[in-house]
Amino acid sequence: MSKDKIQKIEIKLIKSAIGYNVKKKNTLKALGLTKMNKVVIKNKNNAIAGMIKQVFHLVEVKELSWVLN
Numbered sequence: 001m002s003k004d005k006i007q008k009i010e011i012k013l014i015k016s017a018i019g020y021n022v023k024k025k026n027t028l029k030a031l032g033l034t035k036m037n038k039v040v041i042k043n044k045n046n047a048i049a050g051m052i053k054q055v056f057h058l059v060e061v062k063e064l065s066w067v068l069n
Contacts, residue, residue, distance in 0.1 A: 006067075008041050008063075009048060009052070011039070011060070013033040013036055015058045015059075016036060027054050041064065
């Protein structure tokens, strides 16, 4: 019996997007980060990693992983 590992990323908005261009604001909105200190949990994949890379200076990222039996 193999154990599956689920990898997720916890993203928290720690800095306001006021004063940044529209692309950064749209990226935050696409991630689901609409208010300060809001936390969202997303699956770890290349698309999400690219979005985080665009707004790394505005967010705090933690990696989460669970093992399923």
